[in-house]
Amino acid sequence: xxSMFCYQCQETMGNEGCTDVSVCGKDVQTASLQDxxxxxxxxxxxxxxxxxxxxIVDEETNVFIAESLFSTVTNVNFDPEWFExxxxxxxxxxxxxxxELEAADxxxxxxxxxxxxxxxGEDSDDFHAKATPAGIGVQATGNEDVRSLRELLTYGLxxxxxxxxxxxxxxxxxxxxxxxxQRGLAxxxxxxLGVEELTALVLESGEIATEVMELLDSAHTETYGHPEPxxxxxxxxxxxGILISGHDMKDMEELLEQTEGEGVDVYTHGEMxxxxxxxAFKEYDHFVGNYGNAxxxxxxxxxxxxxPVLMTTNCLVPPNDSYADRVYTTGVVRFPDTPHIAxxxxxxxxxxxxxxxxxxxxxxxxxxxxxTIANGFAHKSVLDRADDIIEGIQAGDIRGFVVMGGCDGRxxxxxxxxxxxxELPDDVIILTAGCAKYRYNKLDLGDINxxxxxxxxxxxxxxxxxxxIANALGDALDVEDVNDLPIAFDxxxxxxxxxxxxxxxxxxxxxxxxxxxxLPAFLSENVTDLLVEEFGxxxxxxxxxxxxxxxxxx
Numbered sequence: 001x002x003s004m005f006c007y008q009c010q011e012t013m014g015n016e017g018c019t020d021v022s023v024c025g026k027d028v029q030t031a032s033l034q035d036x037x038x039x040x041x042x043x044x045x046x047x048x049x050x051x052x053x054x055x056i057v058d059e060e061t062n063v064f065i066a067e068s069l070f071s072t073v074t075n076v077n078f079d080p081e082w083f084e085x086x087x088x089x090x091x092x093x094x095x096x097x098x099x100e101l102e103a104a105d106x107x108x109x110x111x112x113x114x115x116x117x118x119x120x121g122e123d124s125d126d127f128h129a130k131a132t133p134a135g136i137g138v139q140a141t142g143n144e145d146v147r148s149l150r151e152l153l154t155y156g157l158x159x160x161x162x163x164x165x166x167x168x169x170x171x172x173x174x175x176x177x178x179x180x181x182q183r184g185l186a187x188x189x190x191x192x193l194g195v196e197e198l199t200a201l202v203l204e205s206g207e208i209a210t211e212v213m214e215l216l217d218s219a220h221t222e223t224y225g226h227p228e229p230x231x232x233x234x235x236x237x238x239x240x241g242i243l244i245s246g247h248d249m250k251d252m253e254e255l256l257e258q259t260e261g262e263g264v265d266v267y268t269h270g271e272m273x274x275x276x277x278x279x280a281f282k283e284y285d286h287f288v289g290n291y292g293n294a295x296x297x298x299x300x301x302x303x304x305x306x307x308p309v310l311m312t313t314n315c316l317v318p319p320n321d322s323y324a325d326r327v328y329t330t331g332v333v334r335f336p337d338t339p340h341i342a343x344x345x346x347x348x349x350x351x352x353x354x355x356x357x358x359x360x361x362x363x364x365x366x367x368x369x370x371x372t373i374a375n376g377f378a379h380k381s382v383l384d385r386a387d388d389i390i391e392g393i394q395a396g397d398i399r400g401f402v403v404m405g406g407c408d409g410r411x412x413x414x415x416x417x418x419x420x421x422x423e424l425p426d427d428v429i430i431l432t433a434g435c436a437k438y439r440y441n442k443l444d445l446g447d448i449n450x451x452x453x454x455x456x457x458x459x460x461x462x463x464x465x466x467x468x469i470a471n472a473l474g475d476a477l478d479v480e481d482v483n484d485l486p487i488a489f490d491x492x493x494x495x496x497x498x499x500x501x502x503x504x505x506x507x508x509x510x511x512x513x514x515x516x517x518x519l520p521a522f523l524s525e526n527v528t529d530l531l532v533e534e535f536g537x538x539x540x541x542x543x544x545x546x547x548x549x550x551x552x553x554x
Contacts, residue, residue: 003019003020004018004028006026007522008074008522009023010494010518010520011409011410011411015521016521018031025078025317027078030079030083033080033083033131034071034083036087037083039116040087040119041185043094043115043116044117046185046186047094048061048065049182050108054105056097056100056101062182063165065178066162066168069181071332072158073497075495076314076316077334078335078336079336084124087127091120094117095120117189145527146193146198147524148527150198152520152522153187153198154188156209159209160180160208160500162496162500163215163461163497164178164181164215166216166248167212167215169248170220170249177212180205184201187201203503204507205503209500209503210467213461220249224253224278224279224280225278225280226381227277227377230375231372232268232273234290236366237289240263240264240306240359241265241307241362242308242355242359243269243365245268245272245298245315246333247271247272248312251350252272254352255310256284258356262356264360267289267365270294270295270435271295271435272312274376274459275287276290276375277458293438294408294439295315296315296410298316298317299317302326307358308359309326309328310352310355311327311328311329311330312333316329318335328341328355330343330350339354375458376456377457378462379468386472388450392449398428398451399551400486400551400554401430401486401487402429402488402489402550403488404490404491405433405492405501406494406498407436407460407493408438408494409492411517413516414492415439418440420546420547421439421454422445423544423547430453433456433460433462433463433465433466434459441454461501470485470508473485481509482508490546490550493516512538513537514540515539516539517540518539519539
């Protein structure tokens with residue numbers, strides 16, 4: 001038995017599983033503790049589900065489960081000590097909730113409960129003895145298809161929990177989202193649930209994913225306004241800067257407020273690029289542009305930036321020693337021995353003063369490139385031009401759309417997306433969201449009657465905009481089935497948020513999705529066959545063959 005086993009991301013070793021060291025940079029200790037935390041969260045969720053049935057709901061525990069699950073997404077948290085503390089709190093919350101449940105509904109018999117709902121460890125030795133593949137690993141069931149569906153459900157829930165946490169920070173929540181996260185986690189402990197029941201839960205998780213992305217969209221737009229088409233500068237200025245990466249717009253807001261008038265510029269990186277399109281952030285003159293590319297190029301880009309970097313969510317690459325002291329984490333993001341910005345107090349702000357003072361002493365960022373990139377094509381800005389789009393389709397100027405959203409990654413096979421963007425004819429528009437856009441958003445692909453050929457809706461969670469756009473086009477063209485629209489889906493995936501987006505698309509009835517660079521390693525052969533037969537999911541092929549198939553279907 002290997003010392004660890006992880007296959008939750010697309011870059012897992014050999015597309016089979018990381019067993020001795022994680023491609024993402026997690027060490028064995030941290031990877032195993034994350035597995036143990038997910039297992040214990042399932043046990044806490046089992047008790048929380050029973051308590052909910054008895055009318056007992058604890059909102060703090062709802063948020064705790066979501067945040068803790070978020071911490072186990074790829075490239076979020078690399079701190080084993082933090083995970084040990086989280087394990088202790090998980091056990092404490094479980095026992096407190098169990099006591100409330102027993103007081104209201106009678107004593108529970110340990111023998112009738114899953115082990116994850118009863119097991120407790122007292123110290124590091126206990127945790128590390130239990131946190132092994134033999135103890136709580138993903139291969140604990142003998143049924144390969146049940147195992148596969150449990151993993152698919154769990155990873156979809158990780159993304160849903162992440163988006164629910166983003167929305168909660170902005171004051172938006174849905175009780176049914178938290179309830180489903182817990183019901184789904186608890187279901188993975190139930191040995192009486194077979195393939196049919198678990199498949200139904202996986203598909204239901206896609207419906208909940210759509211709900212939570214809609215919730216987050218409302219939280220963003222009601223707080224900061226609807227994104228507007230925006231040309232974002234990718235050069236630099238001759239002043240010290242702070243680079244902010246990740247997805248958390250509340251952190252973006254507070255950082256801009258606290259840096260105003262401090263002689264420091266703020267740049268976005270990676271998935272924070274869409275912040276430039278929100279009207280509320282355009283009020284800040286020191287919010288100057290985007291620096292760099294997708295998450296996996298951090299080593300080169302963070303080194304060249306010279307100033308401090310704030311990581312608000314995933315995706316953190318373990319920093320090199322040469323700049324590790326300039327990487328500040330916050331929220332659920334952590335890395336050992338790097339400075340961490342504490343969570344905000346109730347009705348307060350996070351304190352970014354240390355980050356700001358460090359920036360004042362830094363050299364200006366080294367310029368990597370120059371020019372601008374277009375951003376801000378979320379559902380409202382695109383649908384504001386719906387008449388132009390419909391007219392273009394009817395006139396034959398617009399043949400169709402290719403949704404090329406999702407995640408970017410390190411593998412050379414991802415050049416496929418760059419080459420496909422180049423090869424698509426001039427009458428095809430690319431709809432995108434997520435960091436996969438960095439494969440082609442700096443290409444000069446032109447426009448169609450003033451409509452850019454790359455319409456970037458924003459972050460991965462903004463894939464909800466792509467659903468809204470497709471549904472609106474269906475209404476305008478009097479097409480009831482989204483699959484009858486001239487829209488093809490060619491999605492890149494990397495981590496668990498992308499799994500959530502995929503399940504959301506399936507819940508909307510989208511078929512014939514191309515998925516790459518590889519199909520997930522955690523899918524069994526039978527589950528893969530099920531997805532192929534029911535939804536037409538298929539792996540990407542060559543650029544030329546996929547281009548021809550896409551165009552033939554339009």
